[in-house]
Amino acid sequence: MTLLPPPLDCHVLAARSVGPFVLGTPLGVVVRTLNQMEAAIPQVECKYDESEPLGNDIVLNLSANGICLRFDPQSQRLKLIELFDFERLTLYYKDVEFNSQKVLPTFDSIYRIFGPIYPGEFDASKKEYTLTYPGIAFVFPIPQQHIPLPNLTDLPLSFPDGTTPVLNRLYVYSGSEFWRDAVAPRPKGYAGPIAIKVIGEGVSFSFNPRSVESHEDTVEITFGAPTQDVLDALGKPQAICARDTDPGALGTAEVTGANDSNNASSHRAMNGGDLEAEDDDGGADDYFWNYFNLGIDILFSGAQHAVKKVVLHANAVGHWDFTQYIKAEFVVEGRGISVDSKWDDIQKAMRPTEEAGPPRPVVHNRGGHQNPFGPTCFYGYPGIIFEVMNKTGCLASVTVFEHEP
Incomplete structure (x- = not known):
């Protein structure tokens, strides 16, 4: 009893x-x-x-x-x-x-x-x-x-x-x-979603992540920005973790960087890790800053300590990271894509021509035994990768990285 x-x-x-x-x-x-x-x-x-x-x-x-x-x-x-x-x-x-x-x-x-x-x-x-x-x-x-x-x-x-x-x-x-x-109230100072204004350049916050009371100008996180710029804009991350460089993590490297949206949350080496200790390590391995309360991860180069990628999490129900991140409400401007878009609509918005089909996906099932809800698929385009829930077609995450048009 x-x-x-x-x-x-x-x-x-x-x-x-x-x-x-x-x-x-x-x-x-x-x-x-x-x-x-x-x-x-x-x-x-x-x-x-x-x-x-x-x-x-x-x-x-x-x-x-x-x-x-x-x-x-x-x-x-x-x-x-x-x-x-x-x-x-x-x-x-x-x-x-x-x-x-x-x-x-x-x-x-x-x-x-x-x-x-x-x-x-x-x-x-x-x-x-x-x-x-x-x-x-x-x-x-x-x-x-x-x-x-x-x-x-x-x-x-x-x-x-x-x-x-x-x-x-x-x-x-x-x-x-x-x-x-009933309607869920918004936090004070909410001014809009995180914007991917130009794919391959970075992300833009239409509010100040360091103060929900602030209505200051937008905060930009651009690729190549040093760690200090991110620290000034977003504050100290909730965790720091090393990037998993094992190529077997997905079994294939057909979508460059596709495993990053998984590695950012599943290999947390230092929960609330010490920033100074991480910077003084001297190693060349890339590493993530995890901002769970913003729903994002930022990948830094271990050599230059500069932004390489940004992962935005949709906190999709049934995903192995469900409830670990706050849902990042983001939009891809000019494409009609938001965090709530379904894959059928996303591929239509991203295809270069009417005849073009979707890219070949990388299927990730996290070893098959860790996720009872089935695998996700990563679809890569220049400068952006969409992680999609197989069963529902909902977004699980979006990874953006530097790309010259």
């Missing part, structure tokens, strides 16, 4: 958060939080649509804690927090306890704590009454013997026998009047 953890203490803020879970937080950041809370949150189930991963929510179900977290499938940011097992939770609103093993969350008690509001909505098919405040909704089951309700406009709601409904579900959300239409 599995022992359940003690009830999780959470403060509830309408339109913002429940405990450690804040609306708008990227999926990867939430997963890191869950890893750090393993003793309190022992079970996490991830659900998503395998056939159309961009069409339906990504869900993290914390069954032992009575919490369900829903993420927008495209932005991969937290858009809805659902609480469904109130025996597993102790809840507070403005330091007032409204649910615990000692306090029953009734309609009457919640109405007194949260204050007056317009009458809620009764769903006869589900036998549920929903009381909605801005950014938070409370759902109460209505017993059959009390249907139809004679006093829907009377608040607080009570039954003819003098009892009052008990909370069944709670939703915290933002961006809409109703929880079903």
